[in-house]
Amino acid sequence: MQDDIARLDADDPLAPFRDRFDTPDGLIYLDGNSLGCLPKATKARMADVVEREWGQDLIRSWNKNDWIGAPRRIGAKIASLIGANGDEVIVGDTTSVNVFKCLSASLQLNSERHTLLSETGNFPTDAYMMEGLAAIAPDRIKARLVDTADIVNSLDASVAVLLLTHTNYRTGRLHDMPGITAAAHARGIPVIWDLSHSCGAMPVDLNACQADFAIGCGYKYLNGGPGAPAFTFVARRHQEKVFPALSGWLGHKAPFAFTDDYEPAPGIDRFQCGTPGILGCAALEVGVDLICEADMADIRRKSSALGDLFIRLVGDKCAGRDIRPACPTDATERGSQVSFHHTEGHAVMQALIARNVIGDFRAPDILRFGFAPLYNSYADVAKAVEILTDILATESWNQDRFRQRAAVT
Amino acid sequence: MQDDIARLDADDPLAPFRDRFDTPDGLIYLDGNSLGCLPKATKARMADVVEREWGQDLIRSWNKNDWIGAPRRIGAKIASLIGANGDEVIVGDTTSVNVFKCLSASLQLNSERHTLLSETGNFPTDAYMMEGLAAIAPDRIKARLVDTADIVNSLDASVAVLLLTHTNYRTGRLHDMPGITAAAHARGIPVIWDLSHSCGAMPVDLNACQADFAIGCGYKYLNGGPGAPAFTFVARRHQEKVFPALSGWLGHKAPFAFTDDYEPAPGIDRFQCGTPGILGCAALEVGVDLICEADMADIRRKSSALGDLFIRLVGDKCAGRDIRPACPTDATERGSQVSFHHTEGHAVMQALIARNVIGDFRAPDILRFGFAPLYNSYADVAKAVEILTDILATESWNQDRFRQRAAVT
Numbered sequence: 142m143q144d145d146i147a148r149l150d151a152d153d154p155l156a157p158f159r160d161r162f163d164t165p166d167g168l169i170y171l172d173g174n175s176l177g178c179l180p181k182a183t184k185a186r187m188a189d190v191v192e193r194e195w196g197q198d199l200i201r202s203w204n205k206n207d208w209i210g211a212p213r214r215i216g217a218k219i220a221s222l223i224g225a226n227g228d229e230v231i232v233g234d235t236t237s238v239n240v241f242k243c244l245s246a247s248l249q250l251n252s253e254r255h256t257l258l259s260e261t262g263n264f265p266t267d268a269y270m271m272e273g274l275a276a277i278a279p280d281r282i283k284a285r286l287v288d289t290a291d292i293v294n295s296l297d298a299s300v301a302v303l304l305l306t307h308t309n310y311r312t313g314r315l316h317d318m319p320g321i322t323a324a325a326h327a328r329g330i331p332v333i334w335d336l337s338h339s340c341g342a343m344p345v346d347l348n349a350c351q352a353d354f355a356i357g358c359g360y361k362y363l364n365g366g367p368g369a370p371a372f373t374f375v376a377r378r379h380q381e382k383v384f385p386a387l388s389g390w391l392g393h394k395a396p397f398a399f400t401d402d403y404e405p406a407p408g409i410d411r412f413q414c415g416t417p418g419i420l421g422c423a424a425l426e427v428g429v430d431l432i433c434e435a436d437m438a439d440i441r442r443k444s445s446a447l448g449d450l451f452i453r454l455v456g457d458k459c460a461g462r463d464i465r466p467a468c469p470t471d472a473t474e475r476g477s478q479v480s481f482h483h484t485e486g487h488a489v490m491q492a493l494i495a496r497n498v499i500g501d502f503r504a505p506d507i508l509r510f511g512f513a514p515l516y517n518s519y520a521d522v523a524k525a526v527e528i529l530t531d532i533l534a535t536e537s538w539n540q541d542r543f544r545q546r547a548a549v550t
Numbered sequence: 551m552q553d554d555i556a557r558l559d560a561d562d563p564l565a566p567f568r569d570r571f572d573t574p575d576g577l578i579y580l581d582g583n584s585l586g587c588l589p590k591a592t593k594a595r596m597a598d599v600v601e602r603e604w605g606q607d608l609i610r611s612w613n614k615n616d617w618i619g620a621p622r623r624i625g626a627k628i629a630s631l632i633g634a635n636g637d638e639v640i641v642g643d644t645t646s647v648n649v650f651k652c653l654s655a656s657l658q659l660n661s662e663r664h665t666l667l668s669e670t671g672n673f674p675t676d677a678y679m680m681e682g683l684a685a686i687a688p689d690r691i692k693a694r695l696v697d698t699a700d701i702v703n704s705l706d707a708s709v710a711v712l713l714l715t716h717t718n719y720r721t722g723r724l725h726d727m728p729g730i731t732a733a734a735h736a737r738g739i740p741v742i743w744d745l746s747h748s749c750g751a752m753p754v755d756l757n758a759c760q761a762d763f764a765i766g767c768g769y770k771y772l773n774g775g776p777g778a779p780a781f782t783f784v785a786r787r788h789q790e791k792v793f794p795a796l797s798g799w800l801g802h803k804a805p806f807a808f809t810d811d812y813e814p815a816p817g818i819d820r821f822q823c824g825t826p827g828i829l830g831c832a833a834l835e836v837g838v839d840l841i842c843e844a845d846m847a848d849i850r851r852k853s854s855a856l857g858d859l860f861i862r863l864v865g866d867k868c869a870g871r872d873i874r875p876a877c878p879t880d881a882t883e884r885g886s887q888v889s890f891h892h893t894e895g896h897a898v899m900q901a902l903i904a905r906n907v908i909g910d911f912r913a914p915d916i917l918r919f920g921f922a923p924l925y926n927s928y929a930d931v932a933k934a935v936e937i938l939t940d941i942l943a944t945e946s947w948n949q950d951r952f953r954q955r956a957a958v959t
Contacts, residue, residue, distance in 0.1 A: 178608065191588065191775070200581050237799065238647060245686060270798060277657075277686050311808075368617075369827070388681055389678060402681075414644060418777040499609060504806070
């Protein structure tokens with residue numbers, strides 16, 4: 142078994158990427174879907190953007206060092222990861238704010254309809270942002286969540302837009318992006334795909350399924366750093382039809398004319414709003430450049446294999462230990478993570494973290510382990526399951542003890 | 551004269567702060583109101599947040615290094631600069647996005663009224679954000695700009711909120727914050743003060759005039775770096791009455807409960823939206839800490855003196871050169887900048903920049919020079935006017951020549 146694992150790592154075409162990241166000694170980090178690791182190249186890049194571009198070149202950097210072009214330039218690189226054209230993606234703001242941009246844009250495309258539809262159990266910020274938009278015009282805009290099984294049946298003539306996350310953050314289950322998009326289009330409904338848990342972890346082909354809008358996160362699989370700028374995809378055919386709700390000056394067609402009236406910029410630029418966070422953009426670009434070097438098919442193949450291995454080892458070693466998959470066991474139905482139910486999930490995750498295996502707990506009872514194929518190894522998975530097995534075998538998971546543990550860790 | 555300037559710098563109580571910043575050799579930087587200089591301490595802080603907090607501590611930093619507390623912690627520091635309580639200011643998003651938060655909040659406080667009022671010539675993003683919000687419910691919400699002289703007369707029963715920038719970005723003219731706020735309140739209208747060109751440059755006392763909302767910029771006088779996170783002030787008495795329009799997960803009362811329904815956090819926290827940009831916050835905090843060390847009365851006194859000196863020297867040396875103040879000559883009516891009309895303003899600014907004097911051109915004909923009293927000296931002002939005098943005296947400002955210059959610089 143040990144040999145098998147070693148051979149998997151030896152044969153891994155992505156193995157050389159691991160050395161491009163800082164990976165803390167002794168830490169098994171299976172949480173790249175919460176915060177990706179630090180690319181080594183980011184350190185020098187951050188020093189350069191701070192000391193030379195800001196410190197020495199100062200305001201001149203907007204042109205000299207193309208700060209003004211960063212949202213488009215990095216957006217075009219991300220576009221190459223998600224099946225979009227370079228002029229369909231812009232970087233900036235947070236995933237939440239970008240959800241708002243796309244929701245309000247969809248209402249303009251579909252001005253006779255008023256329901257914003259999503260599913261229960263979606264990542265909360267998506268549903269929350271629908272509520273806030275609805276509260277601006279509560280007589281007209283409605284936010285509605287339905288169970289996953291009812292999504293397609295709920296695509297009726299009241300629905301202005303459907304908002305779904307491609308990879309579910311708890312279960313890792315993938316939605317059928319082409320199938321659902323086609324079903325929505327057949328009923329005149331654009332779809333917003335939240336790619337936060339997909340982009341950088343698997344092939345995504347937005348234009349192949351004629352996607353309308355997408356948003357996603359820079360700090361997970363793109364390794365852009367904590368709270369990195371997010372991105373927004375708007376299909377070319379929609380861009381010019383939208384008067385942005387978040388109509389900030391950098392989305393103006395001539396921001397430096399300083400006119401009183403807003404005139405949206407052509408194309409994707411109108412989905413910019415305020416001044417972009419250049420330090421965040423600089424770190425994000427290093428992460429994106431790094432993932433653009435890898436073959437996305439290799440990433441997906443390894444991601445699936447890491448997940449399959451994790452599930453198989455847990456099945457072999459933890460039988461009878463009150464742990465069962467919360468994710469699909471078929472890798473084709475799953476994003477780059479596995480998750481498991483355990484009645485004392487929170488305490489188990491605390492015990493894992495205390496032993497340097499980092500995953501996430503997600504309420505009510507889910508242990509979640511993410512795989513970033515550029516820096517996670519098969520040995521990471523084997524070691525993580527070994528420690529998990531050990532914890533589940535030796536700890537007595539009664540209510541009192543886990544409460545004590547949770548309080549001290 | 552030379553001696554007078556040297557004595558002013560020698561007697562300046564803020565002079566020791568200059569050494570706390572990187573100030574490029576030979577550069578006279580009068581553009582801290584576009585992008586503040588780099589505090590030297592920022593370099594080590596950025597290396598630490600990148601290499602240790604992100605690289606080594608990874609996801610654990612949200613608690614271990616209090617990333618989760620950054621928006622409140624830095625907000626409380628900024629509060630001390632603007633006459634607010636520590637629980638009334640939160641850091642995050644851009645100035646533009648924060649304008650949207652305050653406008654939509656005001657509509658909730660004043661739900662029977664529907665006009666968003668501002669003035670012509672305000673910084674464009676403020677007016678633009680009003681247009682975007684109005685476009686969400688065009689039958690109900692109206693955006694309206696009036697001339698400065700008509701603001702108070704326009705405060706009628708249709709007005710839901712008044713949005714003004716305290717220091718005008720072109721002319722530097724200050725609005726009478728207490729007087730206008732009182733006039734608006736007398737008509738049941740809350741006011742949003744944009745402090746982008748005031749915060750960090752002069753005393754501001756929001757609570758003394760019972761201000762309702764304020765927003766401001768982190769990358770100007772707070773020296774927080776390019777595109778630094780902005781801030782939002784909401785008076786305590788309003789906070790709990792608002793259901794945020796940008797209702798992201800970090801504004802939820804229990805973000806990590808991951809419930810489907812949005813319940814706003816108590817107090818100022820509900821004005822958070824998505825995950826904060828930690829790299830930007832780290833840089834901003836250094837800048838804010840630095841300005842908190844200085845006495846705001848000293849900052850205002852020196853800022854006024856720098857401006858008075860600049861205006862006096864231009865009057866003395868550039869007489870007959872087609873240059874006249876665009877700012878108030880009385881320092882009490884002016885923010886931390888001076889500005890001048892010149893018919894070839896764009897070309898003159900290009901010529902200044904070519905000779906290492908950096909200010910801003912603002913359409914149609916304004917030369918703008920900002921003063922950051924922590925790092926600008928009286929000698930900077932004297933040297934800048936000397937070079938300006940030289941340029942205006944020796945260049946022939948005919949239309950053809952300035953077009954050529956503009957094309958090559």
